Amino acid sequence: MTTVEEGSYEKFLPEGIPSSQMPFWESLRAHDIRVQRCDRCGTYRYHPKDACPSCQSRKATWAPLSGRGTIYTYTVVRRAPSAAYASDLPYALVHATMDEGFRMAAGVAELNINDLRIGMPVRIVYDDVTPNWTLFRFTST
Amino acid sequence: MGELHEAAVAGIYQSEQGDLSTRDQAEVWWEAAEGACRDAGIELADIDGLVGNGPAGIGLRSHMPGAGLAEQLGHPLRFHAKSETGAGSPLAGLNLAAHAVTQGLADAVVIVNAVAGAGEGYTSSDRDTSVAAMAKLSGPYEYVYGTTRVADYAVFAMRHFYEFGTSSAQLAEVAVAQRHHATLHPLSVTGRRGDITIDDVLESPMIADPLHLYDCCIINQGAGAMIVTKATQVASLGRHAAVVLLGYGEGHSHLDPNSMPSMTDCPAAKLAADTAFGMAAVRRDEIDVAGLADHFTIGVILGLEDAGFCGPGEGGSFVEGGGIGLDGHLPINTSGGHLSFSHAGFCGIFTAIEVVEQLRHEGGERQVDGARVGFVTATGGAQQAHAAAVLARA
Numbered sequence: 001m002t003t004v005e006e007g008s009y010e011k012f013l014p015e016g017i018p019s020s021q022m023p024f025w026e027s028l029r030a031h032d033i034r035v036q037r038c039d040r041c042g043t044y045r046y047h048p049k050d051a052c053p054s055c056q057s058r059k060a061t062w063a064p065l066s067g068r069g070t071i072y073t074y075t076v077v078r079r080a081p082s083a084a085y086a087s088d089l090p091y092a093l094v095h096a097t098m099d100e101g102f103r104m105a106a107g108v109a110e111l112n113i114n115d116l117r118i119g120m121p122v123r124i125v126y127d128d129v130t131p132n133w134t135l136f137r138f139t140s141t
Numbered sequence: 142m143g144e145l146h147e148a149a150v151a152g153i154y155q156s157e158q159g160d161l162s163t164r165d166q167a168e169v170w171w172e173a174a175e176g177a178c179r180d181a182g183i184e185l186a187d188i189d190g191l192v193g194n195g196p197a198g199i200g201l202r203s204h205m206p207g208a209g210l211a212e213q214l215g216h217p218l219r220f221h222a223k224s225e226t227g228a229g230s231p232l233a234g235l236n237l238a239a240h241a242v243t244q245g246l247a248d249a250v251v252i253v254n255a256v257a258g259a260g261e262g263y264t265s266s267d268r269d270t271s272v273a274a275m276a277k278l279s280g281p282y283e284y285v286y287g288t289t290r291v292a293d294y295a296v297f298a299m300r301h302f303y304e305f306g307t308s309s310a311q312l313a314e315v316a317v318a319q320r321h322h323a324t325l326h327p328l329s330v331t332g333r334r335g336d337i338t339i340d341d342v343l344e345s346p347m348i349a350d351p352l353h354l355y356d357c358c359i360i361n362q363g364a365g366a367m368i369v370t371k372a373t374q375v376a377s378l379g380r381h382a383a384v385v386l387l388g389y390g391e392g393h394s395h396l397d398p399n400s401m402p403s404m405t406d407c408p409a410a411k412l413a414a415d416t417a418f419g420m421a422a423v424r425r426d427e428i429d430v431a432g433l434a435d436h437f438t439i440g441v442i443l444g445l446e447d448a449g450f451c452g453p454g455e456g457g458s459f460v461e462g463g464g465i466g467l468d469g470h471l472p473i474n475t476s477g478g479h480l481s482f483s484h485a486g487f488c489g490i491f492t493a494i495e496v497v498e499q500l501r502h503e504g505g506e507r508q509v510d511g512a513r514v515g516f517v518t519a520t521g522g523a524q525q526a527h528a529a530a531v532l533a534r535a
Binding site: 014081093 | 269272273276277280281282283284285286287288289291292295296297299300303346347348349350351352396397398399400404
């Protein structure tokens with residue numbers, strides 16, 4: 001997990017993110033993850049959405065998270081999408097049910113792929129991949 | 142104003158499938174359109190409606206496909222429409238075409254899916270380019286972590302294994318049955334490689350746990366086309382049985398898989414199937430042959446459960462022991478499907494064409510005896526958009 005110069009990062013970076021969704025990415029960069037939470041009914045919205053899937057309210061606040069959850073499902077990738085990812089093979093992708101009750105997907109950090117189990121507790125750590133972009137990953141608690 | 146079942150698939154055509162990188166996309170498009178017209182017993186000049194894309198070209202042609210085709214046919218088209226449901230687009234297109242014909246908006250509608258030439262993105266003839274383009278279909282919140290289309294389905298399979306005890310050997314049953322079907326289809330990409338066994342699947346390289354190479358669809362190019370007219374016209378031409386659209390439904394689900402309440406069932410897929418069966422007034426046990434979206438073996442398991450051919454979690458045992466083979470309780474993807482026949486472009490068209498051939502009793506060695514009612518699904522993305530249709534031999 002080392003930060004590299006913006007132009008020399010060869011994996012995929014987010015593209016086409018609308019300004020309304022940038023607070024999520026800015027929260028990662030600040031190492032203070034926040035996701036939308038409906039002002040009317042309290043439902044969390046992730047990925048960011050224009051409207052609440054529970055009550056269709058368009059009002060939301062960027063709310064902090066515990067950063068903790070349990071693995072809902074996962075896979076271990078053994079055929080990479082591009083050469084930049086191939087050097088990491090094999091690597092895991094995890095979908096976790098967060099303590100707040102919704103699911104998020106990410107890669108993992110310092111977690112042996114042979115230890116992965118559905119139901120395993122995980123927590124979020126940050127990965128500053130470039131000066132402008134930070135990702136989050138799941139690690140063991 | 143007519144009923145949906147007054148429209149019929151009048152003509153079908155499938156080109157060679159495989160590597161068409163040395164051919165021009167437009168040439169292959171026209172080959173498919175002409176082939177489907179010939180099969181229907183009509184001329185290109187009779188086409189007055191287009192659903193989906195026309196032949197590739199320059200300038201505005203891809204944005205105004207109806208105008209682009211009309212200019213080349215030399216007469217105005219009366220109808221154009223397009224569904225944006227990825228691989229499901231041609232099946233959704235069949236519904237659009239049937240509506241156009243029954244509402245008097247067109248007499249002969251052509252639907253073509255053609256992939257050839259160098260291609261771009263996920264239709265590229267270069268495998269690495271295609272894999273990278275498909276990887277990004279998960280969107281920026283996921284593709285930054287190195288998702289692939291295989292991984293997008295692998296997480297469904299992993300959860301299904303956990304909840305229901307579904308096994309890799311059960312998934313392999315799907316690949317084995319469909320490869321056998323492909324060996325009986327002269328146009329299939331993999332048929333000439335011969336049958337595979339469950340052990341072959343289990344010993345093939347792991348791509349994204351728990352999906353092995355043979356759990357995945359092939360990557361290839363090729364074309365397919367359908368002509369839709371009134372069923373009465375098919376009957377009067379007398380070339381083959383009319384295959385009519387008895388029922389149709391859609392279900393648009395989500396973009397982020399974490400928006401699904403569960404990864405082991407899909408309410409939108411159920412909605413599509415229930416709508417189609419309800420409109421057709423047909424029961425599940427009346428289906429003689431089916432084509433279920435099979436980008437990966439787990440897709441067939443999920444498809445069986447969501448469409449109501451078995452209960453939740455029972456898809457694995459349904460496919461065991463040749464359950465979806467030609468002699469099984471429900472023959473599925475009898476051409477080999479996306480796993481073994483073709484996965485070119487908007488590949489749902491091939492799934493539908495095979496069911497049409499079965500209902501016409503033109504399946505040759507693959508024929509399901511006496512097939513009269515068929516069910517077809519098409520899925521866009523990773524369980525994201527669903528179309529379902531009940532077809533019947535008129």
